[in-house]
Amino acid sequence: MSAVGVIFSNIHDENIPELSHLRTMGSLPFGGRYRLIDFALSNLVNSGVTTVGIITKNNYQSLMDHLGSGKDWDLARKTGGLILLPPFGARDGEGLYKNRLEALKGITGFLNRRNEEYVILCDCDGVYRMDLSEVIDFHEEKQADITLVCHNEEIANSRNYTTVKSDESGRVTDLKINETVRGSDKFYSNIMVIGRKFLLALIDDAVVHGYKSFREDILLRRTKTLKIYAYDFAGYHATIDSLSSYFTHNMELLEKPVRDELFGARDIYTKVRDSAPSKYGDDSAVKNSLISDGCIVEGTVENSILFRGVKVGKGTVVRNSIVMQDTVIGDNVSLNCVITDKNVVIRDRRVLSGCEVQPYFLAKGTMI
């Protein structure tokens, strides 16, 4: 397929300040052993894309650690492969990019050197499994300038997202931002297909006109004049727009249909850590939970997700919780609706509880 992938790893960092304080949205842990960028990357790779540029801004150490050379996604290539695009310190001293347009301006060199026909732009706020080659086919069939992937979802934080109206042919008739939407609506999934040369022309044009926002100054302002099409994605798509939706969508993985759709084909790739298989002790009781490798479970775990290398002590009860990598939970602890970031230590006999809409959050490395 003649398309190059571009992933914005930072663009929704403000969605979950608790978790992205120390990392990019792309390196946010999800689903026991994944990071959010794994979904965008795996979908691109599985759709036949062999070159992916990753735009970073700040706090991207964890992202680089996760991605390495890209070999776990088959992207350690002589030709193309994984290309990290850190902020390009502009010589006019403008510093870090402030919006998507400036970020794109910073990678025009990368885009110019490619020779693929199309660019697929993805953010890291979605959990989905999608064949993007079908979006390219749709784009070609419609002879579109821009194709926006859209899906129906209820997004609490809808003001940060874009609602889409399209006619029967799929042509976008209206785009709205900053709208408070109650219930489900058709949202732009932050996945776009666009001609590479056309994108470069749009960026040049935006620079000379002093445009600030890709969404407002290009998509909204030119909805009528550009051929913008909406590709309706009917599969599972979860938008991670807040700590609460992060919690909800993680918990949805406990439902078999969701798990089967995302992971049934066993083609969502992630960094390999060579952890040992998980061990369950004589007194363990684990119900309706996802457990990653390297865990040692001696207590009770219900309706929860344990990331790699988590230890659950004897007599401990973990319910409705998300426990991230290498967290150690002592004996006779009780957790309910808790999210622990990586490397948290919870000492014996602690009792912690949040609720579904407001899970109790423990920051990375906390000892309690």
Next chain:
Amino acid sequence: MQRKKECVAMLLAGGQGSRLYALTNNIAKPAVPFGAKYRIIDFPLSNCINSGIDTVGVLTQYQPLMLNEYIGNGQPWDLDRNFGGVHILSPYQKKSKSAWYEGTANAIYQNLNFIKMYNPEYVLILSGDHIYKMDYSKMLKAHIDTNADCTIAAIEVPLKEASRFGILNTNPDGSIYEFEEKPKQPKSTLASMGVYIFTAEKLYKYLEEDENDPESSKDFGKNVLPAMLNAGERMFAYKFEGYWKDVGTISSLWEANMDLLDEQPAFDVADASWKIHSRNPLAPPEYLGEKADVKNSMIALGCEIYGSVENSVLSSNVVIEEGAVVKDSVIMSGTRVRSGATVNYSIIDEDVVVGEKAVIGEDKTIAKGIAVLGRNICVGAGASVAAGNIVDKDIKEGEEA
């Protein structure tokens, strides 16, 4: 300057492993799965890289496809190198006299040119059928310190088992004065582990001589080592202390798997200071359902457990349906145990389907042996496999085997 490696490892992985019966019908013994996510060959390969040895020749002959695929370019073990790395060495056609590998010594002899490419000072010979963690660099240091021509790793074994091994009789300084292959009346309990370090020039010399001896059976233990000893070469035993288990039989493979389940296992695969590297399965975390009941077990990624699992080791992507009971068993990846089925004291190979209400094996306390189901077979609903039986063909609904 010619580039060289101090030490090259040669891993003998061509054996059939006939005592594993159905488990090695289609794969070589070193490719047999072990410990929920590993294959036997992961242990010597991890030992090599953890000991700083980055050049490994893997000699294959019997059913090498799975092993070749698994090892690939060696990247999972950090053995993808510009100079060195892991290489599969299969028998090849020569200008005159092409031959299969006959015996361990001949296998190495046929690949002397591979070893010589790296111009090593020492050659480490390994076998691919043991589970252990060993720092070969310490053994190499001992080899250098004693100025030995050949060093043999050795472990103390119980007296009653000693006659199954090659026994080393040593002087107080560790030098070997006698080598007895499977003695009826062993004089010592120091058994050879089949791990040798040779000073390269000596290895070349004695392999050449052995090759030219028409009487020789071309085996290290039977021919090469005794010949060296008779010629008065400096041969030393290197005592290894730690877990070392042969997994060449059904029962020892089962036991070694069960050893992993101890609360403080004598052999800990989770030890961060000696990581066991492997090719990782591509799978989501394992899911344990509402009615799952898992006790004292090891479970790998991608499993879905809805039934009961006790004292068992389950590899990746195994499905245990609701109402199924698995006890004291080893189940390899991709196998499905359907609802109501019972699996007791068994080893089940990869991609097997155990039908509804089928009964495999018997309770360990009364069973006369371990039941074994070979790769990719289907056991029909209500069928049964008796304890101790080894099955490598489909079993129809309701049948007994």
